[in-house]
Amino acid sequence: MTNVGIQVKQISKHYRHRDALKGVSLNFAPGKIYGLLGRNGAGKSTLLNIIANRIFASSGEITFDGVAFKNNDQALGQCYLMSEVNLYPDGDKLSRLFQNTELFYGSFDYAYAHRLARKFELDLHQKFGKLSTGYRSIFKLIVALASPTRYVFFDEPVLGLDANHRELFYRELVDNYAKTNRTFVISTHLIEEIAAMVEHVFIIKSGELIVDDEVEHLLTQGYLITGTKADVQAYCQGMKVLGHENLGSLYGCYVLLEDGTLPATPANITTERLDLQRLFVQLTNIDEEELDA
Amino acid sequence: MTNVGIQVKQISKHYRHRDALKGVSLNFAPGKIYGLLGRNGAGKSTLLNIIANRIFASSGEITFDGVAFKNNDQALGQCYLMSEVNLYPDGDKLSRLFQNTELFYGSFDYAYAHRLARKFELDLHQKFGKLSTGYRSIFKLIVALASPTRYVFFDEPVLGLDANHRELFYRELVDNYAKTNRTFVISTHLIEEIAAMVEHVFIIKSGELIVDDEVEHLLTQGYLITGTKADVQAYCQGMKVLGHENLGSLYGCYVLLEDGTLPATPANITTERLDLQRLFVQLTNIDEEELDA
Numbered sequence: 001m002t003n004v005g006i007q008v009k010q011i012s013k014h015y016r017h018r019d020a021l022k023g024v025s026l027n028f029a030p031g032k033i034y035g036l037l038g039r040n041g042a043g044k045s046t047l048l049n050i051i052a053n054r055i056f057a058s059s060g061e062i063t064f065d066g067v068a069f070k071n072n073d074q075a076l077g078q079c080y081l082m083s084e085v086n087l088y089p090d091g092d093k094l095s096r097l098f099q100n101t102e103l104f105y106g107s108f109d110y111a112y113a114h115r116l117a118r119k120f121e122l123d124l125h126q127k128f129g130k131l132s133t134g135y136r137s138i139f140k141l142i143v144a145l146a147s148p149t150r151y152v153f154f155d156e157p158v159l160g161l162d163a164n165h166r167e168l169f170y171r172e173l174v175d176n177y178a179k180t181n182r183t184f185v186i187s188t189h190l191i192e193e194i195a196a197m198v199e200h201v202f203i204i205k206s207g208e209l210i211v212d213d214e215v216e217h218l219l220t221q222g223y224l225i226t227g228t229k230a231d232v233q234a235y236c237q238g239m240k241v242l243g244h245e246n247l248g249s250l251y252g253c254y255v256l257l258e259d260g261t262l263p264a265t266p267a268n269i270t271t272e273r274l275d276l277q278r279l280f281v282q283l284t285n286i287d288e289e290e291l292d293a
Numbered sequence: 294m295t296n297v298g299i300q301v302k303q304i305s306k307h308y309r310h311r312d313a314l315k316g317v318s319l320n321f322a323p324g325k326i327y328g329l330l331g332r333n334g335a336g337k338s339t340l341l342n343i344i345a346n347r348i349f350a351s352s353g354e355i356t357f358d359g360v361a362f363k364n365n366d367q368a369l370g371q372c373y374l375m376s377e378v379n380l381y382p383d384g385d386k387l388s389r390l391f392q393n394t395e396l397f398y399g400s401f402d403y404a405y406a407h408r409l410a411r412k413f414e415l416d417l418h419q420k421f422g423k424l425s426t427g428y429r430s431i432f433k434l435i436v437a438l439a440s441p442t443r444y445v446f447f448d449e450p451v452l453g454l455d456a457n458h459r460e461l462f463y464r465e466l467v468d469n470y471a472k473t474n475r476t477f478v479i480s481t482h483l484i485e486e487i488a489a490m491v492e493h494v495f496i497i498k499s500g501e502l503i504v505d506d507e508v509e510h511l512l513t514q515g516y517l518i519t520g521t522k523a524d525v526q527a528y529c530q531g532m533k534v535l536g537h538e539n540l541g542s543l544y545g546c547y548v549l550l551e552d553g554t555l556p557a558t559p560a561n562i563t564t565e566r567l568d569l570q571r572l573f574v575q576l577t578n579i580d581e582e583e584l585d586a
Contacts, residue, residue, distance in 0.1 A: 039455045040427045121579070134333045160452070162332045162482045164574045189455045190483070281457045286414070 003066035005029040005183070006051065006079075006151060011060035013046050013207075020046040022207040023060070028151065028183055033197055035215070036187040038204035039284050044187045045083065047204070048153050052081035077105060082144040083155040086136065090129025094139055097128060101143055113146035119168060133160035141169055145176050153185045158193075166193060173197070195276040205284050215276065220260035222274035222282070225253045231268050242282035254282040296359035298322040298476070299344065299372075299444060304353035306339050306500075313339040315500040316353070321444065321476055326490055328508070329480040331497035332577050337480045338376065340497070341446050345374035370398060375437040376448040379429065383422025387432055390421060394436055406439035412461060426453035434462055438469050446478045451486075459486060466490070484570040494569070498577050508569065513553035515567035515575070518546045524561050535575035547575040 006028040013021040021043045028034060038044045049055045051062060053069070053076055061068065064075035088097055094117075102108035117124050120138045131139060137159050144152050158166045174197055177184060186194055201218060203211035211218065222242075225232050229251035232244075242254040254274065265271055274282070299321040306314040314336045321327060331337045342348045344355060346362070346369055354361065357368035381390055387410075395401035410417050413431045424432060430452050437445050451459045467490055470477060479487055494511060496504035504511065515535075518525050522544035525537075535547040547567070558564055567575070 039457060040425065040453070132333065160333070160482075163484055163570050164332060164578055166482075167574055189453075189459075191456055192485075277456050281460055285457055 003063065005065065006069075007063045007066075008047070008051070009061045009063070011047065011050060011057045011062065013043075013050065013055070014058045019207050021050075021057075021204075024204065024207070024209045025060075026202055026209060026212055028185060030150065030183055031181040032183050033177060033199050034183070034185045035191070035194055035198035035201040036185055036204070037191060037201060037280055038187075040189075042204045042284070043207045044204055045155055048081055048083065048155050048185075048187065051153065052076075052079060052083075054081070078150045079153065080105070080144055080147045080149040080151070081153045081155065082140045082157060083153075084159065086128075088128045090127065092128055093124070094122070094126055094128060095124040097139075098143070098146075101147055105147055105149060107148045109146040109148070113142050116142045116145060116172065119172075120165060134162070134165070137161055138165065138169075145172060149182070151183045151185070153187070155187045157186065157188060158190060166190070170194070170197065191277040191280050192275060201276070203280065203283060210283065217260075218279070219273065219276060221256050221258065222279035223255050223257065223262060224272050224274060224278075225255060225269060226250055226271075227269040231266070235263075235266070235269050243285055254278075256283070296356065298358070299362075300356045300359075301340070301344070302354045302356070304340065304343060304350045304355065306336075306343065306348070307351045312500050314343075314350070314497075317497065317500070317502045318353075319495055319502060319505055321478060323443065323476055324474040325476050326470060326492050327476070327478045328484070328487055328491035328494040329478055329497070330484060330494060330573055331480075333482075335497045335577070336500045337497055338448055341374055341376065341448050341478075341480065344446065345369075345372060345376075347374070371443045372446065373398070373437055373440045373442040373444070374446045374448065375433045375450060376446075377452065379421075381421045383420065385421055386417070387415070387419055387421060388417040390432075391436065391439075394440055398440055398442060400441045402439040402441070406435050409435045409438060409465065412465075413458060427455065427458070430454055431458065431462075438465060442475070444476045444478070446480070448480045450479065450481060451483060459483070463487070463490065484573050485568060488569040496573065496576060503576065510553075511572070512566065512569065514549050514551065515572035516548050516550065516555060517565050517567060517571075518548060518562060519543055519564075520562040524559070528556075528559070528562050536578055547571075549576070 008024060008026050010023045010025055011021055012019065012023050024047060036044055050057050063069060064072060067075065069075050098108055098110060098113055122135060122138055137157065141157055144154065158169060173184060186198065188194055195215065198215050201211060201213060201215050202209060225236055227250065232251045232253050236253050236255055239255045239257065242256055245252040262271055301317060301319050303316045303318050304314055305312065305316050317340060329337055343350050356362060357365060360368065362368050391401055391403060391406055415428060415431055430450065431454065434450055437447065451462060466477060479491065481487055488508065491508055494504060494506060494508050495502060518529055520543065525544045525546050529546050529548055532548040532550065535549055538545040555564055
């Protein structure tokens with residue numbers, strides 16, 4: 001059953017002055033929560049917009065349960081993309097915009113959407129154009145959660161949300177997932193906040209996929225090694241070094257171990273696991289040689 | 294020397310349909326890093342805009358080293374506010390905008406600003422209007438850091454920044470603080486990311502100041518108490534309860550202890566300290582009775 005779900009095959013997107021995506025291949029399986037991570041400008045939104053049919057790939061193919069995505073209305077009707085772009089007319093009332101979603105996707109859980117609006121303290125009698133950045137995000141989150149599609153993509157879902165509303169959104173997302181078992185794909189810069197609920201992570205760097213891994217497995221690979229510079233460099237010999245840092249008289253080295261096992265640690269060396277955000281930063285930082293060029 | 298620094302005295306701001314600030318009093322002392330926290334719409338930006346003389350208070354007074362702030366050009370020249378509002382003409386080149394800052398504030402550290410631009414990979418030949426949300430924030434951060442004022446206020450400094458750029462900003466801020474020992478005030482929704490560098494925290498809720506405390510002291514007061522509902526309720530009798538949660542068959546209670554000492558803990562109860570963001574969420578959540586009304 002390898003052709004179940006959404007399969008992205010060798011997708012590239014060329015603009016006049018740059019390549020936004022360079023042959024990206026990955027799969028979104030049914031019933032899973034994914035993190036799609038990357039720095040600003042790495043190509044995440046481009047990929048999501050291609051999947052949602054808002055822009056077209058220069059080359060490559062996407063299939064849905066084995067069938068080509070292009071001109072496949074049934075497949076498109078199973079994918080909802082919540083993004084920074086505001087697709088709604090400023091003058092329309094929020095409650096009315098729910099109906100548009102129902103028209104397009106065939107159904108919409110009004111009762112659930114109203115419960116969510118109440119929890120987020122969003123007044124549905126307002127017009128979309130009157131909302132602040134934070135409340136625009138909240139409205140779009142509610143529409144996404146109450147939509148009936150089997151795949152929901154979130155592009156920067158919590159932009160402008162305060163800590164309380166972010167916590168509420170994460171809780172509702174997990175609750176929704178427990179009930180529907182559909183697929184959620186979350187693209188965000190607040191990596192540590194989603195680390196615990198994401199099962200699988202994709203990292204895109206400069207248009208290329210550099211990580212395609214279960215979060216649990218990825219986290220076994222990243223370490224910070226600390227000690228004197230000479231000791232650390234000797235210990236890290238032959239390891240894949242992601243970056244380093246001077247910490248006063250100490251020296252720290254970030255490493256990625258393919259098999260996750262550190263060699264025996266001498267007394268003058270300390271090692272610690274990296275959390276997902278710190279590992280991401282090290283994996284996607286520009287190379288120092290590049291910076292010095 | 295209680296009149297050194299910026300003293301905000303009983304500041305209120307009334308709009309037609311609501312009170313944005315209700316008699317807020319607080320002090321910003323020289324050479325300290327402050328966190329100014331609150332939910333969306335709590336009144337943080339209103340307060341910062343009043344201090345920066347962009348809007349006027351309905352009542353109350355602000356003094357700078359004991360002298361009234363109003364019409365006090367010298368005091369205003371010592372305060373820089375970096376905010377979400379874009380004050381720059383879209384058609385102006387970034388390098389040229391540095392000069393405007395120098396004109397207003399009397400000096401500007403061009404060499405430092407150029408070093409920062411290089412670290413953030415910001416091309417200064419671009420026009421302001423061409424920048425993405427993230428890079429607008431970055432440009433404004435650079436101007437704020439390279440400005441010569443004794444007080445710098447940041448309103449949502451990291452909006453749209455990826456994790457790498459946020460980390461770089463925090464590092465540069467601490468580095469700048471170590472060199473200049475001026476006062477930084479940071480208003481942000483990413484509370485946990487600034488918790489370690491902020492010394493003192495103000496929390497505003499619905500226009501009122503509810504916390505004015507050293508971070509270290511505040512963090513000794515917040516606890517999550519877990520156990521069966523009956524056990525937890527018996528243990529928490531007489532404590533200030535901020536909120537509660539059902540965790541499967543368990544029950545959790547968030548409490549704030551004025552003197553920070555828990556009574557002896559029975560075996561069937563577990564207690565844990567709250568980090569700043571979790572404590573903030575509990576302190577600023579709407580009351581459940583309000584929600585049910």
